[in-house]
Amino acid sequence: MEDNQAKPPRIPRSVAQAAALPRPWGLSLELGLLDGRRRLSKAIASEIEQRRLFPWIAVFFGIGILLFFQAEGQPALWAPLGAFGICSVLAFVLRRTMPVFTVLVALAAIFAGFSAGVIRSRSVAAPVLGRVTITPIAGHIAAVEDREEGQRLLVRIVEMKGVAEAERPHFVRVSLRRDGEFSAGQFIEGTARLLPPPEPAWPGGYDFACDAYYKGIGAVGSMVGTVRRLAHPVPPGWRLKLAAFVDEARNALTQRIASSIGGAAGGVGAALVTGKRGLIAEPTNDILRGAGIYHIVSISGLHMVLAAGTFFWLVRALLTLAPWLALLWPVKKIAAVFAMIGAAAYCVFSGSDVATERSLIMTLVMFGAVLADRPALSMRNLSIAALIVLACEPEALLGPSFQMSFGAVAAMMGLVPLMQGTREGKGSASMIEQGLRWGGRAMLALLTTTLVASIATAPFAAYHFQSLNPYGLVGNALALPLVSLVVMPSAVLGVLAYPFGLDRPVWQLMGAAVSQVLEISGWVGGFSGSTLVVPALGVGALALLSLGLLLLTIPVSVLRWAALLPAGAGLALAATPHRYDVFVDRDGAGAAIRAADGRLALVGRPSAFVIEQWLRADGDGRQVDDAGLRQSARCDSAGCVVAAENGRHVAFVQDFAAFEEDCRRASVIVTRLEPPATCQARLILDGAALRERGATALRFEADRVEVASVRKGRETLPWSTGQNARLQGTPARERPQTVRPVPEQDLPEDEISTGEPD
Incomplete structure (x- = not known):
């Protein structure tokens, strides 16, 4: 007869093994394992109770987006959508089993993020110009940016001669070397020199082509000759009309603010209100960057919060002037509604850039929480905002704007409980003492949040811009009070007074505060080591x-x-960064090679923008025009040779006659020509390979060389005596005897976006 007595509880294997050990080690280890397990269970229970599992959905959604951008080719949509559906159904069915439910939700979030990437890429798909082209174009001007050196136009193409309709870009961005002639909404015709949006200058560098793709821009360049304004042969759509109307209004207000203030402060003040940064001179940008406060000139979280907060405070203050209104109506919620409307209008007027839209979503979520009687600042709200932003624009995850803003906000929100816990009661202190305490707490909060935000964003700044601003804490502590208390309230008041023509005094008041901000920035930026150039993070x-x-x-x-x-x-x-030893331009126009002294030596004639990108990636603080960049290279009319470390030589060949000697003595040959088949250099990177690979970088090791390229990824080749590796691409059609020094290629500097954080 079976024994029906209850079985003893099962002992975990780890505890049983601990119990088998000799005393007292077995007892102490057993107690430690049990105590650790209890602590872990208690911690997990606390996370569930505080609803801190929900933010991880946004994290796994982002992981799905990252996986999409690592995929090759065009991934199918049915696969991630189907996997998302299966995981969602299983999660619902098994929702009572917490561990399984959690894993299934995480998987569903990953597949949802991957699906969002596929859908977004297909929705913005548009032709991209495949070659440099000089051709007549005609189209509607969708946006105009006034700059010191002229104008930059975003043109919706209607006609492009010599290019098939299936290959014709929807939008092109062109520059003009003349001032104030064109405005949004006009129809123009002229000849343009266009080229494909440039790819990264080095593997891992800023990808302008990716940004342009998701903005619908299929070509960039400049207008040459006469540009004519014509009557609209094809009526523009309502979206184009609306975009042109908003852009023209922004340009008009930008000119009004800049002319009212004048000087460098005028351009900065206009950018603070309208988001148009074209009137800010590059020296002024450098001053703001050196002080670590460049973020104030982009319409982002700071501006959106201050603008919405100003609307909220004004409406709430006006309504509370009538006591019966304050008692009978939900004044706080009414003010929140007006703040949401004001924030949305501000977003539309400032151009609705990615950073502005992200900031608007975060602001709407915060005030929505006020309407629902929930805490406005919470990690849950931040996660909802991140999910909405990434679902609409998955590509934002790769940019510095999203990473730095969400990282800073998340880090500061972690300090909220600590800051609340350090508040002191009023007690019986006098009004002066209370005011001093309030001022001290406000200054401490500003310094603490600035420090935390700076530390949280430092990795992203080092990765994207290869620079750090150690005195940013000082710059922000001195400048942000002026921005918060004078500049932004003046901006809101000036916009309200603008339709009445009474705005000039307000702009002048704002300009005085902006001038003080620039003076502070110049003082802080003048400190030794205010800007540190660091090697690119891996x-x-x-x-x-x-x-x-x-x-x-x-x-x-x-x-x-x-x-x-x-x-x-x-x-x-x-x-311990692992630097590249050779950078090669995507067109083979030049290269940067690490010489025996450990510093990069420049050969050929790459563009100034490309050289700057190489130097920053290497953590080299030298300027583009530094004469020392070419001292370590031995050059003649046929090319250059650089003596690298460990006795290796790298040759940059521009004349076919140089191959005979360089193939014998050089370990690596870089050339735009087609080398002879008998060339015995260990590694050959020729024009055909560059056309297929794009910008390429090499890293030397004792027995191998690592090759990284923009289009082909990474590969490792053996580095042994007698080993010959030829990085081949599409075979060259012709074999010229020489390649003369090429002019600086790519784009004018005003056509390159530096990818500053918004």
């Missing part, structure tokens, strides 16, 4: 530091201490 270091930031800010329990592991590993990788 993807691994950035990923580890980002994971550390997420683990530090999302959990509320002791689990946040787990952030120390990835953060420490990321800092270790960042402190």
